[in-house]
Amino acid sequence: DGEPVILERRHLVRRLCPGLRRAQLEGSLYSVLTQTFGLPVNAAEQRIQAVSLSPSDARRLRVAAGSPALCVHAVGYAGEPLWLEETLYRADRYEFHNALGTLRNQQPAGRLISAPALTAQPSA
Numbered sequence: 001d002g003e004p005v006i007l008e009r010r011h012l013v014r015r016l017c018p019g020l021r022r023a024q025l026e027g028s029l030y031s032v033l034t035q036t037f038g039l040p041v042n043a044a045e046q047r048i049q050a051v052s053l054s055p056s057d058a059r060r061l062r063v064a065a066g067s068p069a070l071c072v073h074a075v076g077y078a079g080e081p082l083w084l085e086e087t088l089y090r091a092d093r094y095e096f097h098n099a100l101g102t103l104r105n106q107q108p109a110g111r112l113i114s115a116p117a118l119t120a121q122p123s124a
Contacts, residue, residue: 003062003093004061004062004090005089005094007060007061008085008086008087008088009087010083010085011083013080013082013083016037016078016080016082017032020037024036033082039082040078040079041076042079043076043077044075044076044077045074045075046072046074048070048071048072048096049070049071050068050069050071050091051068051069051070051088052068053065053066053067053068053088061090063090067092068091069090069091070088071087072085072087072089073086074086074087
């Protein structure tokens with residue numbers, strides 16, 4: 001909708017994608033890496049951290065300096081490290097969901113997904 005919501009900085013290993021051009025990054029980076037360069041993008045390690053936006057990053061994201069953001073530091077792999085990434089997500093526009101373990105063949109969560117958060121009761 002014409003509103004910036006993420007600011008991504010990704011550094012690729014040049015020898016794994018020789019000749020990569022900025023114009024190729026207009027669409028899906030993953031498609032370019034897998035289809036153009038034949039790289040099996042198969043894993044990533046991520047660390048997600050709450051941060052306050054610097055004045056320059058806030059300007060790019062069109063929010064006030066010091067606004068909250070989620071910062072993802074990541075290493076992507078294609079059999080070996082392929083990229084280093086730092087991506088800022090506006091905290092007022094993003095929510096991360098993580099699934100751990102195999103979710104196939106599990107019973108649907110149903111109404112638990114939309115249920116209000118449970119409140120911890122103090123223990124005696």
